[in-house]
Amino acid sequence: MITAEQRELAESERAWLGKHDPIDHLRSQSGRAGSPEGLASVDPRALTHVRESGLASILTADAGGTHPDLAVLTAEHxxxxxxxxxxxxxxGAWLLEFAGRADLADAHASGDRVVTVVTSPYGQSLHGDRIAASAHLSSSCRTRLIAISWC
Structure with a gap:
């Protein structure tokens, strides 16, 4: 069941998306020199919005958001x-906070570092120009931890 607050959150995000149409951004990127065909890019205005609105840190203790709140936002996007x-x-921000890396969570929320979640087979690492990640097995809960990368 969606709460009144979540409805307001959805309406607010829908209004922002209406003013900053993601389809217009995607169309402007299509066929642009140096733009790989078929790959979407993230609108810089959207990244600014995430940073200024605090959406990236919605699940952190300071923000007090819930997974259903995130689901509402994800549905609108x-x-x-x-x-x-x-x-x-x-x-990504929630995992950094959970891992005790408030320094990286703060950098993520401010936009100094963009953190996202990736997975990798256990014991393997991914490396590239702007990504570094690895997966590890937690002995306490016997599950694979999700690797975190930043660029």
């Missing part, structure tokens, strides 16, 4: 065909 990975950004 999906409805608008936004390329912004809202859930990945929010989960």
């Amino acid at each position: 999906g409805r608008a065909a936004s390329s912004l990975p809202v859930a990945d950004l929010a989960l």
Whole structure:
């Protein structure tokens, strides 16, 4: 059941998306020199919005948001065909906070570092120009931890 507060959150995000149409951004990127065909890019205005609105840190203790709040936001971005990975950004901040890395969570929320969630087979690492991640097995809960990367 969606609460009145979540409805307001959805309406607010829908209004922002209406003013900053993600489809217009995607169309402007299509066929642009140096733009790989078929790959979506994230609108810089959307990244600014995430930073200024605090959406990336919605699941942190300071923000007090819930997973249903994040689901409402994700649904609005999906409805608008936004390329912004809202859930990945929010989960990245939540995982950093959970891991005790408030320094990185703060840098993520301020936009100094963009953190997202990636997975990798256990014991393997991913490396690239702007990404570094690895997966580890937690001995206490016997599950694979999600790797975190930043660029």
